[in-house]
Amino acid sequence: LCVADAFPACSLAVLAERFTPSTTSDVAAGMLIPHTAPGTPIHVQKQWFKETFTHLFAISNSAEASEAGIHLVSGWQVFKSTPGEELPFWSDVVLGFRTMSEAELQKFPQHRYGQAFTTLKCDCPPYLLWMEKRLKAKGVQMYTRKVANLWELHSEYDIVVNCAGIGAHQLVGDQQLFPVRGQVLKVHAPWVKNFVRDGDGLTYIYPGISRVTLGGTREKESWSLSPDPSTSKDIFGRCCSLEPSLQAAQDVKVQVGLRPSRASVRLQREVWSQGGAKLLVVHNYGHGSGGFSMHWGTAKEAAQLVGECIAALQDSSSRAKL
Ligand SMILES: Cc1cc2nc3c(=O)[nH]c(=O)nc-3n(C[C@H](O)[C@H](O)[C@H](O)COP(=O)(O)OP(=O)(O)OC[C@H]3O[C@@H](n4cnc5c(N)ncnc54)[C@H](O)[C@@H]3O)c2cc1C
Numbered sequence: 001l002c003v004a005d006a007f008p009a010c011s012l013a014v015l016a017e018r019f020t021p022s023t024t025s026d027v028a029a030g031m032l033i034p035h036t037a038p039g040t041p042i043h044v045q046k047q048w049f050k051e052t053f054t055h056l057f058a059i060s061n062s063a064e065a066s067e068a069g070i071h072l073v074s075g076w077q078v079f080k081s082t083p084g085e086e087l088p089f090w091s092d093v094v095l096g097f098r099t100m101s102e103a104e105l106q107k108f109p110q111h112r113y114g115q116a117f118t119t120l121k122c123d124c125p126p127y128l129l130w131m132e133k134r135l136k137a138k139g140v141q142m143y144t145r146k147v148a149n150l151w152e153l154h155s156e157y158d159i160v161v162n163c164a165g166i167g168a169h170q171l172v173g174d175q176q177l178f179p180v181r182g183q184v185l186k187v188h189a190p191w192v193k194n195f196v197r198d199g200d201g202l203t204y205i206y207p208g209i210s211r212v213t214l215g216g217t218r219e220k221e222s223w224s225l226s227p228d229p230s231t232s233k234d235i236f237g238r239c240c241s242l243e244p245s246l247q248a249a250q251d252v253k254v255q256v257g258l259r260p261s262r263a264s265v266r267l268q269r270e271v272w273s274q275g276g277a278k279l280l281v282v283h284n285y286g287h288g289s290g291g292f293s294m295h296w297g298t299a300k301e302a303a304q305l306v307g308e309c310i311a312a313l314q315d316s317s318s319r320a321k322l
């Protein structure tokens, strides 16, 4: 969408082995709470988050909000002891960030410190469908296709934007990219209106428009997409100890996804050449636990890199004409 908006004269196609509802992004809770990536300067991560928050906040305030699955949600991040960093880098981007009062903390007898704030949540499958609809309305073609090697695209396309997520491990042989397996439960519990996240990052309760996401797990280097029943039981128990009313939750569905993790998102332009032919490539993958929190900011940066590729193509075609 960012590329289509920035370069309306380009003809665009989306190729994917799987579309919604069968991607990693469909499994995500879609909460806008950033994780810190060690390999990217904090001011850059803050900029990506701010751009994403501003973009989604505008959608949440529009008549499209319900179809797009975007809504504001208030709640608490609670800690068993006071964290070293009391003010995370994103505290002035979310709304109304403050330390929890003693009265609020009484709801969480095992926790001693907490942060209250309002953020945004994407209900992932509706949000992805809404974006597909917007792409199609702009004339973008969508093809279900597995790409074995980016080079196979060079006769059809001038520029390829690689947003393959964990698929980039195989597609471009990126050894720095690794899966962090996450299992979640999506349950019916419409009385749960506030989010709760344990500051250790393992247990969370995220109410969406139609279901509540209960998490989670972080299993580094595990490629298994099979749900594990004992893990589901453990997740449910941990969430019930934070929010006992969840004992009455119904219609429990289990989902597993592989977070595409890396020290930093790979946002990079490359020129691939073979036998005199060239393919311009822009990478935009490796968002780990923050694909939703950062997506619009990183997509805008990827679109800028596409702009540089277009300028390079125009430059080489005008040289060829001389
Ligand atoms: C349990 C869990 C909870 C999460 N919760 C949150 C959250 O609350 N907030 C947040 O910000 N993030 C969250 N995340 C992280 C988030 O899900 C990811 O960062 C994000 O989904 C990555 O998006 P992506 O588009 O890069 O990858 P994907 O969604 O995996 O999309 C990649 C696309 O590329 C296609 N593809 C891959 N390889 C090929 C190929 N060779 N040929 C053709 N197509 C290919 C795939 O089919 C797919 O369509 C969570 C993740 C998990 C697992």
Ligand SMILES: O=C([O-])CC(=O)C(=O)O
Binding pocket: 029, 031, 033, 182, 197, 201, 204, 215, 216, 259, 288, 289, 290
């Ligand atoms: O940690 C969270 O709050 C949710 C998340 O992003 C994940 O599970 O990857």
